[in-house]
Amino acid sequence: MNPSKVELEAHCIDHNAKLVCLSRDPVCQVVFHFHGLLSTSQTQFSDCRGRSLDPCAIAAMDFSNFQAPGMYPYHASASKQAEKSYVDHPIMGPHSSSFTLMPSAPTTHTQYPYVTGTSVLGIKYKDGVLLAADTAGSYGSTVRYKSVERLKPVGKTTVLGASGEISDFQAINQMLEQLVTKDFMWDDGNNLGPVEIHNYLNRVMYNRRNKFDPLWNSLVLGGVKNGEKYLGVVTMIGVHYVDDHVATGFGNHLARPIFRDEWRPDLTLEEAVALLEKCMLVLFYRDRSAVNKFQIANITDGGVQITEPYALQTNWSLKAFENPTAGAVGSW
Amino acid sequence: MEPMASQWTEAPHSMGTTIMAVEYDGGVILGADSRTTTGVYVANRASDKITQLTDNVYLCRSGSAADSQVVSDYVRYFLNQHTIQLGRPSTVKTAGTLVKELSYQNKSFLETGLIVAGWDKYDGGSVYGIPLGGTMLRLPFATGGSGSSYLYGFLDQAWKPDMTHEEAEKLVVKSIALAIARDGASGGVVRTVTVNEQGVERKFHAGDKLPLFYEEIAPRPSPLRAH
Numbered sequence: 001m002n003p004s005k006v007e008l009e010a011h012c013i014d015h016n017a018k019l020v021c022l023s024r025d026p027v028c029q030v031v032f033h034f035h036g037l038l039s040t041s042q043t044q045f046s047d048c049r050g051r052s053l054d055p056c057a058i059a060a061m062d063f064s065n066f067q068a069p070g071m072y073p074y075h076a077s078a079s080k081q082a083e084k085s086y087v088d089h090p091i092m093g094p095h096s097s098s099f100t101l102m103p104s105a106p107t108t109h110t111q112y113p114y115v116t117g118t119s120v121l122g123i124k125y126k127d128g129v130l131l132a133a134d135t136a137g138s139y140g141s142t143v144r145y146k147s148v149e150r151l152k153p154v155g156k157t158t159v160l161g162a163s164g165e166i167s168d169f170q171a172i173n174q175m176l177e178q179l180v181t182k183d184f185m186w187d188d189g190n191n192l193g194p195v196e197i198h199n200y201l202n203r204v205m206y207n208r209r210n211k212f213d214p215l216w217n218s219l220v221l222g223g224v225k226n227g228e229k230y231l232g233v234v235t236m237i238g239v240h241y242v243d244d245h246v247a248t249g250f251g252n253h254l255a256r257p258i259f260r261d262e263w264r265p266d267l268t269l270e271e272a273v274a275l276l277e278k279c280m281l282v283l284f285y286r287d288r289s290a291v292n293k294f295q296i297a298n299i300t301d302g303g304v305q306i307t308e309p310y311a312l313q314t315n316w317s318l319k320a321f322e323n324p325t326a327g328a329v330g331s332w
Numbered sequence: 333m334e335p336m337a338s339q340w341t342e343a344p345h346s347m348g349t350t351i352m353a354v355e356y357d358g359g360v361i362l363g364a365d366s367r368t369t370t371g372v373y374v375a376n377r378a379s380d381k382i383t384q385l386t387d388n389v390y391l392c393r394s395g396s397a398a399d400s401q402v403v404s405d406y407v408r409y410f411l412n413q414h415t416i417q418l419g420r421p422s423t424v425k426t427a428g429t430l431v432k433e434l435s436y437q438n439k440s441f442l443e444t445g446l447i448v449a450g451w452d453k454y455d456g457g458s459v460y461g462i463p464l465g466g467t468m469l470r471l472p473f474a475t476g477g478s479g480s481s482y483l484y485g486f487l488d489q490a491w492k493p494d495m496t497h498e499e500a501e502k503l504v505v506k507s508i509a510l511a512i513a514r515d516g517a518s519g520g521v522v523r524t525v526t527v528n529e530q531g532v533e534r535k536f537h538a539g540d541k542l543p544l545f546y547e548e549i550a551p552r553p554s555p556l557r558a559h
Contacts, residue, residue: 099437101402111440114465137467142484145461145469167436167467 113165113216115139117150118289119251120161120220121279123263124229124244125272128300129222131161132276134284135309136291143291151297153304155180158194158223159297160201163248164236165216172201172215194223194230198240206238218248224299247279250287255279269298281312348517350479350508351381351392353449353459354491355472356500359528360449360457362392363504365479365512366520377520386411387532389427389450390525394477395464400444403434424450428460428468436466445476451527479511479518486510497526501535509542 120133137145150169151161154176162169179200183192192200198221208214214236221232232242245259258279267275276296284290292314297306325331348369353362364381367374383391383404389411393400407430415422428448435442448460461474473491475483490503501524508522522537544550 099433101406101434101438102441115463115467137469139463142481144463144484145471148469165465165467167439167465170467171436 115166117163119249119283120163121251121255122220122222122231122246124231125267128224129229129231130272131159131222131297133161134290135293137166138289146291151295151306157225158197159299161220162217168215168217193225198232201234202240205234209237222299224301254282349394349477350511350518351394351477352475353447354500355457355459356495356497359451361500361504362390362449362525363508364392364523365508365518367518382525385427388421389424392447395444399442407431423452424458432462432466432468435462439466447474447476479515482511482514483507505537513545
């Protein structure tokens, strides 16, 4: 049984206010959105059985409207912004979230990426779509983190892969999580598919770019809905397109040419995986930010499956590698 | 008459630093050096870079001293209120999420790398690395600061999963000592904090009691004074 997610909006947390989960579903996860002051009143949070809320749910809370008293004394007009439609949006909204330390300062900066992921590859095959990415998070030239998952499911029909700044990817995922939850709550028999998510992300990325405050990512979105296979890309400047095979970053230069030669629309799963692995190996040899630890996501009509990280067999035993400078001492 | 300003009086306080936290079976150990510099001058040779956020969650600070202090002050304030409302100790993940939100939403202003570590009854010992930019990653161990560059190779080889408390503490002290040996911005003493179900224990490993490494020598009376 799928736990249902219920969102409660607390507009005014008053003395002795009790926020109770109204869902009849005995297994439910309550997500709180706070609008207004979080005071030290007698507020209690309980689930549908009257038990106190699991504190882990706090970690999933949307903090974009959390207003700690005394956090920013100059923001008296915050309530007037309620009329604007984007003020609640965690990414599109003005960047005076309650966690902004200097709300008066301009928020329009082009930033620099710090922790980055490298290429993401995507191909359509006979029964669905495959995405591939390694698990490295680089910090400049240092490979600082070697177990970063850069492929994440979005709903039941799509997988999002990202290269670029990992913190921005985490923020995008948090935002999509809320989008999928709201979509689920409509309970109308519809759910957001890859086409809708692609368009949504394009809007987000392009509008951020226009404000000179980009999300520093190149995104690959692959999904299957109602038998239709979908594979698209959105970049940090809002460039977006769909294709039968895609890649980000270095993958564009090293993997796409191989795809152009060897891709066919009727590839079986085994052939498609072999093609991806061939490209990922080339990227490991030739991209300094890549590591030999990959994940592949397989999306079909039956759903989404992302493999555990695994490594490929490399080949260094070419005769030409053994004594390359024998004929020309000092060369490389 | 204005005093002459030189580079080291004007430079911002920075904690060059080596910080780390390791998860062991039953809790976490946080470790840090104790050097704070303004340019090339050592402003404080006995700083405490391991800051308490709650009874069960601690924070290792690196980078700009001011930025890391302001983040830790806000998070301590939030968690204090949160704990009162919740009625029980907050989780390490919640503390990490709050630190991450501040780091991420203010990424263009802040220059601080942080490690949040502690113990709670849901996840046991947890370590969260929150580098520049505001990425948050739960890790079996995390390092940070300028001295951490010298530890990647060492820890690739020396860290093992499922360490005991003694093994983890020895690893932390040795790692920070090695970083101090090579990083000019790290020095002084090694402070460790152990957080587990039973509570918190602070330890102090004096600079002259740390192991000696390559080309370092033990103190002794001057050769010219020997009889």
